Amino acid sequence: MIQDQLSRPLHDLRISVIDRCNFRCPYCMPGEQFHHAYQFLDKDQWLSFDEITRCARIFVALGVKKLRLTGGEPLLRPDMDVLVRQLAAIEGVEDLALTTNGSMLTQWAPRLKQAGLKRLTVSLDSLDPAVFKQLSGDRGKVEDVLAGIKAAGAAGFKRIKINAVVQRGVNDHAIMDLVRYFRGTGHVLRFIEYMDVGNQNHWKYKNVVPSRDIIRTIEAVYPLEYMGGTEGGDTNERYRFKDGQGEIGFISSVSHAFCGTCNRLRLSAEGKMYTCLFATHGTDLKEHLRSGTTDDFLAHLIRVTWMKREDRYSELRSQLRQSPQHLPKVEMYHIGG
Numbered sequence: 001m002i003q004d005q006l007s008r009p010l011h012d013l014r015i016s017v018i019d020r021c022n023f024r025c026p027y028c029m030p031g032e033q034f035h036h037a038y039q040f041l042d043k044d045q046w047l048s049f050d051e052i053t054r055c056a057r058i059f060v061a062l063g064v065k066k067l068r069l070t071g072g073e074p075l076l077r078p079d080m081d082v083l084v085r086q087l088a089a090i091e092g093v094e095d096l097a098l099t100t101n102g103s104m105l106t107q108w109a110p111r112l113k114q115a116g117l118k119r120l121t122v123s124l125d126s127l128d129p130a131v132f133k134q135l136s137g138d139r140g141k142v143e144d145v146l147a148g149i150k151a152a153g154a155a156g157f158k159r160i161k162i163n164a165v166v167q168r169g170v171n172d173h174a175i176m177d178l179v180r181y182f183r184g185t186g187h188v189l190r191f192i193e194y195m196d197v198g199n200q201n202h203w204k205y206k207n208v209v210p211s212r213d214i215i216r217t218i219e220a221v222y223p224l225e226y227m228g229g230t231e232g233g234d235t236n237e238r239y240r241f242k243d244g245q246g247e248i249g250f251i252s253s254v255s256h257a258f259c260g261t262c263n264r265l266r267l268s269a270e271g272k273m274y275t276c277l278f279a280t281h282g283t284d285l286k287e288h289l290r291s292g293t294t295d296d297f298l299a300h301l302i303r304v305t306w307m308k309r310e311d312r313y314s315e316l317r318s319q320l321r322q323s324p325q326h327l328p329k330v331e332m333y334h335i336g337g
């Protein structure tokens with residue numbers, strides 16, 4: 001197990017398999033910037049499934065236990081069940097998960113389950129068809145996502161995580177609709193504080209709804225019991241409904257930063273390592289992967305990258321945002337949330 005400058009172990013690897021998405025969520029990939037003529041990576045710039053699997057094997061040998069597949073929208077990459085099968089076969093992988101916008105789950109869920117995928121996380125910010133359409137950049141239908149979640153449940157996925165990013169004045173009025181819809185289903189709804197990811201979403205602190213306010217809104221109707229926080233490296237503060245109707249979670253990167261236990265490294269679709277969601281630069285693995293270098297050298301590069309890591313953007317957010325050296329951050333769609 002390797003540790004960084006803040007004694008955080010490398011435990012989770014988030015693998016972005018594609019830089020494209022069929023949605024245009026304004027806080028991640030605003031349609032104005034990422035229009036139909038926008039130049040995304042060419043397919044041969046993506047790491048191949050064999051290159052991803054080789055990297056994952058080396059990361060697991062260095063202590064990684066959990067792999068999460070992300071994008072853009074990972075189910076846009078063809079034959080994802082092939083990659084899932086390859087990663088599931090790596091000895092030492094304890095957890096294999098995928099984050100999706102859910103619009104293609106109905107088609108993919110059974111194949112992903114059969115291939116060995118263990119867990120699913122679906123992004124769903126509103127049940128209101130009009131708000132959902134607006135929040136997907138006029139690209140998605142909420143019915144498709146709800147049907148996808150149903151199909152994933154039927155395919156055997158339990159405790160599906162449902163991630164809802166809450167923005168003041170956009171979807172904060174519909175928090176209780178989501179709560180009522182997912183309570184008692186066995187799936188776990190998590191509210192995420194709106195974050196200044198990337199450089200395109202014109203983030204303002206005043207548009208953040210702190211988790212404590214969301215908890216207060218829910219508790220006025222359904223009393224909650226605290227179950228645990230982010231001490232184990234998880235991003236989620238866990239609660240359960242006192243009436244036994246399941247769990248609910250809160251990811252509070254703005255009001256209650258969890259950098260102290262952050263054990264995640266991100267690998268972008270074109271093979272760069274990023275040590276933070278708000279990183280300003282990445283370390284390239286692809287040129288080495290494609291120049292016949294050894295696994296030992298790749299392991300050395302990963303070890304050095306992690307051991308010198310000292311990222312804690314969310315803890316320093318207000319300071320960093322004011323600093324004149326404020327450099328552009330990597331875009332979230334490039335490395336997965």
Ligand code: SF4
Nearest residue numbers: 259262276277311314
């Ligand atoms: S801001 Fe960076 S260091 Fe902090 S929790 Fe997020 S990814 Fe980890």
